[in-house]
Structures are given as C-alpha cells and as structure tokens.
Amino acid sequence: MRITAIRATPVAVPYRYDEVWAYGRRTGQVSVLVEVDTDEGLTGLAEAAAYPSADIVLASLRTVEPLVTGADPRRIEALIHRIDLVGTWHHVRATSPAIAAVEAACWDLLGQACGEPLVNLFGGTFHDRVPFLYYVAKERPEEVAQEGARAAELGFSTCYLKVGSDDPDRDVARVAALRTGAGDAMCLRVDANEAWSTGACVQLVRRLREYRLEFVEQPVSGRNLPEMARVRERIGVPLLANEASWTRQDQLAVIRHGSADALSVDHQMDGGLLNLKRSAGLCEAAGLPVVKHSLGELGVALAASLHVLAATPNFRYANQAYGALLADDVTAGFGGPAENYSAGGLAAPTGPGLGIELDRDKVERYARLYEERGAEFAFHAPGVPTSAPALPKR
Incomplete structure (x- = not known):
C-alpha cells in the first residue's frame, strides 16, 4: 500500500453560543478534515484543529505531502521520523496539528487494512x-448556573469553566x-490559561477553594516550572498542567x-496518536494521571483520540471535548x-480503523x-487584534 495524495477540506461548524477565554472569543469551530488516499483504494480519515489558523495547517500539509507521497x-x-528529521519539524519542537492528522489518518488506514478498531491496535479496551x-463558556453568573444545571441533567460528572477575566x-x-447550578456532586475544573501571576493566583485560588475544585488548570505561566511548582505547593488545590x-x-x-x-496531553500538539499513548505512559511511570486536552474538535479528532484513551489506564478523569458548545458535527452519528454523549461519556467506535464515517x-x-464566513470563527474576537493584552493579566 502506498500514499498517493493528501486532500484537505476546511470546515466551520457553529457553536451554541460563543466560547470566551482569557484572551479571546470565537463563535464556532474551524477544523481541517484530512483524507489520505492510497493506491489500494483505501482512504484514511483524520482532522486537524485550525491552530493557530486554517491557513497555517493547510500550508503545513502542503510541506508534508511530498515527504509522504509514495510511502507505505x-x-x-x-x-513520522521522515517528517520530523528530513522535513525538519523536529527543530520546530511543538509540531503542527497537520502532522498529527496525517499520522492519525495512517492509523485509520492500518485499522482498515487489518479489519480492527484502533483501540485494539493500541492495547485493547481498558x-x-x-x-x-x-x-461551560458563559459569561454571566446566572447563565453559568443554567449551564451547570444542564450538565447535571445530561449526566455529566465534571464541569469546566474558563477564568482569568x-x-x-x-x-x-x-x-x-x-x-x-451544577450541584454538590459535580466536579468543577477551572482554567486560567496562564492569566495570573503567582501572587494573584495564590490569592484567587484560596478564595475559590470553598467551591471544592477538582483541578485548577495552568493558572500561571508554563514557562517557569520552578515557580509553577511553588504555586502548586501554596494553593491547596490540585494543579493541572x-x-x-x-x-x-x-x-x-x-x-x-x-x-x-496531573498533566493535560494532546495528540494534535505532539505529533499524533502514538505520542499520546507515550505521553500517558511517561506520566504513569511518574505516578501521575493525565487528561486529554482539546484545541476544539469535531467528531473525527474526538474518535481518533478516544481509541487511545479507551486503551490507556491512567486517563481516569474527565477529558476535554467540545460537545457542550457544538451545535452540529460532520460525522454520521458520532460525537x-x-x-449525543451517554451520561457524559463515550465508548470507542467498534468499526475498522476510526470506525466512523463522514x-x-x-x-x-x-x-x-x-x-463564506471562516474569518468569523477565528480564535480572536473582532477588535482584539488592535488591543495589547498583558500576560499575566494580574
């Protein structure tokens, strides 16, 4: 089997309401659907988040295609080693979601070729x-409470809220x-996206402790790890990197x-599904749990990562996904x-490869x-490019 072409289709799917985070706002999800064709008639399917933009993902795919055309x-x-070393992506350090999509599409092809779902190729269902x-991405407290109640009604066990305003x-x-709104049984996780200084973080998280937080995610800069360790020791709430x-x-x-x-890991930011499995193994050896991060995803990327999550022991906490925000999807009945979730969870698809269809x-x-409107779905809101936000905010 040989790769003959890579096809890319950018799509924009609206959200139920705007996603608001510490430095921006967006009204929907832009993803690039990636299809890898072969000379045996099989096509591998994957999805790349448009991070930092669809244009950059499409350009990355164009640079990758000559490196993989003709390859098994x-x-x-x-x-992937050819992409990293011959293509020099190794020196970029954090790889593009485009590369992860090509890798995931190859796993889909492998699963189709041997007639097995990917979960079986990654160790079998655990x-x-x-x-x-x-x-929960609402801004006003009364709306936040309503979304919390909706989460409880749908059977979710964990709510996630952006902070750092x-x-x-x-x-x-x-x-x-x-x-x-969510009730006493709900686990609450907050994410500041590095918006706080050490002093502000310690003060604010101590104020939030009475609400029994499961994790506070990346409250301070991730570039100063000794200082991040000091924050972890002082806040009294588990810190999620x-x-x-x-x-x-x-x-x-x-x-x-x-x-x-605990550590948040993401196959789209580190070269693909196999590295996602490796990340979990690295953290397991250190005695730490992992949760899957999301840049925003549709059902294709969700299914791809789900196969790895289902096969890996230390994904014990609720993982990030965008089901609460998405108004629709591009798959046939998945994600x-x-x-579409069952009590806040999903089982890995059982068909060959990814096991889903577009x-x-x-x-x-x-x-x-x-x-027609792709620019409206970017990570930044209108007017943000003219502002100059500080990092950290406080």
Missing part, C-alpha cells in the same frame, strides 16, 4: 466508557454560580520539577452536541460556511 502508510514510525467534561470578583461569582505540557519533552520537564498534580452533506454545508 502502515510504516507509521518511519513516516475503559469501556471514557468520561468527558461539560465545557479582567475582574477577579467576577471569576469568583461565576465559579460560585456553577457550583450552585496544560500550556506547560504540550510535548513529551515538556511533560518530562514538568515531572522533573514537580510542577503539577457532536452533548446530547456525513458528506454536512461536510459540504460547513465547507461552504468556511468559505
């Missing part, structure tokens, strides 16, 4: 059902509202410095809105939406 997609290690969190009192009010743990090399440094109680009508619809 079943020789995944050799193919978790029959993988939990995911409910992402310009007004810390507002963050406290939103966390309090989420606890009220994210921006500090994009790659396996980053994760090893976090472990060495004792900078986190998408939160109503809904071609929806792909066409959302590809057209990307062409």
Whole structure:
C-alpha cells in the first residue's frame, strides 16, 4: 500500500453560543478534515484543529505531502521520523496539528487494512466508557448556573469553566454560580490559561477553594516550572498542567520539577496518536494521571483520540471535548452536541480503523460556511487584534 495524495477540506461548524477565554472569543469551530488516499483504494480519515489558523495547517500539509507521497502508510514510525528529521519539524519542537492528522489518518488506514478498531491496535479496551467534561463558556453568573444545571441533567460528572477575566470578583461569582447550578456532586475544573501571576493566583485560588475544585488548570505561566511548582505547593488545590505540557519533552520537564498534580496531553500538539499513548505512559511511570486536552474538535479528532484513551489506564478523569458548545458535527452519528454523549461519556467506535464515517452533506454545508464566513470563527474576537493584552493579566 502506498500514499498517493493528501486532500484537505476546511470546515466551520457553529457553536451554541460563543466560547470566551482569557484572551479571546470565537463563535464556532474551524477544523481541517484530512483524507489520505492510497493506491489500494483505501482512504484514511483524520482532522486537524485550525491552530493557530486554517491557513497555517493547510500550508503545513502542503510541506508534508511530498515527504509522504509514495510511502507505505502502515510504516507509521518511519513516516513520522521522515517528517520530523528530513522535513525538519523536529527543530520546530511543538509540531503542527497537520502532522498529527496525517499520522492519525495512517492509523485509520492500518485499522482498515487489518479489519480492527484502533483501540485494539493500541492495547485493547481498558475503559469501556471514557468520561468527558461539560465545557461551560458563559459569561454571566446566572447563565453559568443554567449551564451547570444542564450538565447535571445530561449526566455529566465534571464541569469546566474558563477564568482569568479582567475582574477577579467576577471569576469568583461565576465559579460560585456553577457550583450552585451544577450541584454538590459535580466536579468543577477551572482554567486560567496562564492569566495570573503567582501572587494573584495564590490569592484567587484560596478564595475559590470553598467551591471544592477538582483541578485548577495552568493558572500561571508554563514557562517557569520552578515557580509553577511553588504555586502548586501554596494553593491547596490540585494543579493541572496544560500550556506547560504540550510535548513529551515538556511533560518530562514538568515531572522533573514537580510542577503539577496531573498533566493535560494532546495528540494534535505532539505529533499524533502514538505520542499520546507515550505521553500517558511517561506520566504513569511518574505516578501521575493525565487528561486529554482539546484545541476544539469535531467528531473525527474526538474518535481518533478516544481509541487511545479507551486503551490507556491512567486517563481516569474527565477529558476535554467540545460537545457542550457544538451545535452540529460532520460525522454520521458520532460525537457532536452533548446530547449525543451517554451520561457524559463515550465508548470507542467498534468499526475498522476510526470506525466512523463522514456525513458528506454536512461536510459540504460547513465547507461552504468556511468559505463564506471562516474569518468569523477565528480564535480572536473582532477588535482584539488592535488591543495589547498583558500576560499575566494580574
């Protein structure tokens, strides 16, 4: 079997409401669907988050295609090493989601060729059902409470809330509202996206402790690991690394410095599904749990990572996904809105490879939406490029 071409289709899928984080806002999800064709008629499917933009992902795919055309997609290690070393991506350090998508598409091809779901190729099912969190992105406390109640009604066990606003009192009010709306049984996780200095973080997290947080995610810079370790010792809430743990090399440094109680890992930021499995193994050896991070994903990328999560022991906590925000999806009956989850969780698909199919009508619809309004779905809100936010905010 040989790769003959890579096809890429950018799509834009709306959210139920805007996603707001410490430095931006977006109204929907842009992803690039990637299809890897072969001379035997099989096509591997994958998805790349448009991070930092769809244009950069598409450009990355163009640079990768000559390196993989003619290669055997079943020789995944050799193919990725060719991209990393001959293509010089090794020197970029944090790889593009485009490379991860090519790697995932090759795994899909391998699974199709041998007639097995990917979960079996990654060690077999360990978790029959993988939990995911409910992402609450509302701004006003009363709306946050309503979303928390919705999460509980749908059977989710964990809610995730962005903090790091310009007004810390507002963050406290939103966390309090989420606890009220979601109820006492719900696990609460907050993410500041590095928005706080050490002093501000210690002060704010101590104010939030009464709401029984499961994790506070990347509250301070991930570039100063000794200081991050000091924060971890002082806040009294488990610290989840994210921006500090994009790659396996980053994760090893976090472990060495004792900078986190758990690590967020992401196959799209570190070269693919095999490296996701390696990340989990690295953390397992250190006695640390991992959770899957998401840059925003549709059902294709969700299914790809889900196979690895289901086969890996230390994915014990709820993982990040965008079901609470997505108004629709491009797959035929998998992923998408939160109503499609079962009690906040998903089982790995059982068909060969990824085990899912695209809904071609929806792909066409959302590809057209990307062409017409793609700029509206970027990570930044209108007006943000003219501002100059500081990091950290406080």
